[in-house]
Amino acid sequence: MHIMEGFLPHPWWEIWFAASLPFVAYGVSRIGRMARERRETMPLLAVAGAFIFVLSSLKLPSVTGSCSHPTGTGIGAILFGPWITSVLSTIVLLYQALFLAHGGLSTLGANVFSMGIAGPVVGYLVYRATQRFNLYLAVFLAAALADLATYIVTSLQLALAFPAADGGVLLSLKAFAAVFAITQVPLAVIEGVVSALMFKYILQARSEVLLRLNVVSKMDLVRLQGG
Amino acid sequence: MRGELIALASILIFFVAFLWTSQSGLHEWEGADSKAEGVIEELTGGSYTPWLKPLWEPPSGEIESLFFSLQAAIGGLVIGYFLGYYRRNAGDGN
Numbered sequence: 306m307h308i309m310e311g312f313l314p315h316p317w318w319e320i321w322f323a324a325s326l327p328f329v330a331y332g333v334s335r336i337g338r339m340a341r342e343r344r345e346t347m348p349l350l351a352v353a354g355a356f357i358f359v360l361s362s363l364k365l366p367s368v369t370g371s372c373s374h375p376t377g378t379g380i381g382a383i384l385f386g387p388w389i390t391s392v393l394s395t396i397v398l399l400y401q402a403l404f405l406a407h408g409g410l411s412t413l414g415a416n417v418f419s420m421g422i423a424g425p426v427v428g429y430l431v432y433r434a435t436q437r438f439n440l441y442l443a444v445f446l447a448a449a450l451a452d453l454a455t456y457i458v459t460s461l462q463l464a465l466a467f468p469a470a471d472g473g474v475l476l477s478l479k480a481f482a483a484v485f486a487i488t489q490v491p492l493a494v495i496e497g498v499v500s501a502l503m504f505k506y507i508l509q510a511r512s513e514v515l516l517r518l519n520v521v522s523k524m525d526l527v528r529l530q531g532g
Numbered sequence: 533m534r535g536e537l538i539a540l541a542s543i544l545i546f547f548v549a550f551l552w553t554s555q556s557g558l559h560e561w562e563g564a565d566s567k568a569e570g571v572i573e574e575l576t577g578g579s580y581t582p583w584l585k586p587l588w589e590p591p592s593g594e595i596e597s598l599f600f601s602l603q604a605a606i607g608g609l610v611i612g613y614f615l616g617y618y619r620r621n622a623g624d625g626n
Contacts, residue, residue, distance in 0.1 A: 307565050311582025312572065348614040355614075358607030362600050366550050370559030371567055397603075404599045406586035407565070441535065463568060467575045477575055484567045491546060498542045505535050510618035 306373070306459040306485060307401065307416055310409025317466040322414030325391070328422050332392040339389075345514055346385075349507065353381035354393040356503060360496060361397055361420075367488040375496035376455050379448025380503055382425035383432045384520055394421030415462050424455035440525055444504045449497030456485040 313321070339346055360377030367373055381390035398416050401407040408416045428451030435443040460481035469476040508515060508529075515521045553559065572580055590596035 309565060309569065309582065310586045311584035312569070312580075314580070314583070348617060351610050352614050355607040355610035359604050359611065360607075362603035362607065364563060364600070366554070366561050368549050368553050370553060370557070370561060371564050372561050373564040400603060403587070404590070405596060405603075406589040409584065409586055411584045463572070467572055467580070469575050470577075477571075480571050480575065481568060484564055484571055488564050491549065495542060495546055498539045502535050502539045506615055507618075510615060510622050 306376070306419060306456050306489075307398075307408030308412040308459065308463065310402070310406070311411055312409075313412050313415055313462070313466050317462070318411050318414060320414075321412075321418050321462065325414045325417040325422060328388065328391045329395055329417065332388040332390070335386075335388050336392060339385075343517070346518060349384060349511070349514055349518075350389070350393075352507070353384055353390070354396065356380050356500075357393055357397050358400075360499070361401070365492055365495070367491055369488045371484075371488055373456075373485070373488045373492055375492050375499075376420050376424055376452050377496065377500075378420060378425050378455070379428045379444070379451040379496065379500045382428035382451055383444060383447055383504070384507075384515070384518060387422060387425035387429050390425040391417060391421035394425075415459075419455045419458040419462060423458040424451040427451050427454040436521075436525070440508075440521065440529060441501045441505065444501040445497040447497075448500035449493040452493040452496045453486065453489055456489040457482065460485050 336350070339350070357377040360375040362374070364372045364374050376394075378390050378394055381393050395413075395417050398408055398413060398420065402409050402413060428447040431450050432443050432447035435446055460478055463481045464474050464477035467477055468474045469480070508521070512521070512526055516523065516526070554561075590599060
């Protein structure tokens with residue numbers, strides 16, 4: 306979903322920087338506070354960041370005949386919310402921009418917005434809305450939809466910057482979505498499944514940290530052990 | 533166990549779908565990122581040139597894969613280490 310270096314003309318790259326910066330800055334201050342007050346959550350933060358590292362390095366072939374990668378931001382969004390996840394995503398995107406020439410520094414703002422903010426916000430809201438039905442299903446939906454939302458936003462960002470001469474933004478959006486969003490559907494499903502499995506391992510190892518982070522409730526845990 | 537089975541089954545389905553598409557028709561399996569570049573070229577009639585080049589590009593595909601696998605390895609290590617740490621602290625390891 307990376308928008309490549311130099312591929313966003315003025316004023317769009319500045320706009321997306323301005324949109325992302327406050328989010329990431331607030332995320333950094335949240336991490337600082339968490340490091341002081343809840344040290345026991347730090348390993349979990351590392352796991353959430355590493356999960357994004359792993360998943361976004363996998364370029365998977367999709368049914369449309371091209372390759373794309375999952376984002377891995379769903380777990381972070383569920384555990385720590387979208388603010389902190391935006392910081393984790395920024396680290397990954399910087400690594401890829403500097404060492405792989407994937408994405409870029411001028412387009413970092415836009416890429417952070419789609420992968421680090423829009424996706425996690427969707428994932429977080431979906432998880433909160435569905436967690437009372439079934440915890441694992443909620444994680445699946447949150448991660449899959451966070452992934453898809455990221456690619457839809459990328460398509461929108463490109464469509465806004467490159468509206469079609471006749472047909473405008475909407476036609477461009479269709480063209481970009483055909484490349485990004487359709488390819489992404491099967492990958493989003495896989496990401497959802499893998500995230501749910503990851504969540505299960507975290508829950509098995511340290512359910513009390515999840516309780517303290519307010520990710521799950523006592524009732525959720527009782528229900529899981531009951532069935 | 534049920535979670536693992538579901539994950540395994542969906543990855544298998546995904547793999548079979550991949551085999552199926554690669555059997556039927558010609559696909560280049562290029563990155564969606566570069567495909568989007570093609571769309572930009574089409575929409576602008578080839579008039580857009582990126583205004584900035586990456587600071588550094590991996591000199592070859594092999595070196596690019598090196599950094600990609602490094603990325604996955606770092607992530608995998610951190611996940612394994614901390615989940616292992618958590619599990620030990622959880623007591624009986626279950």
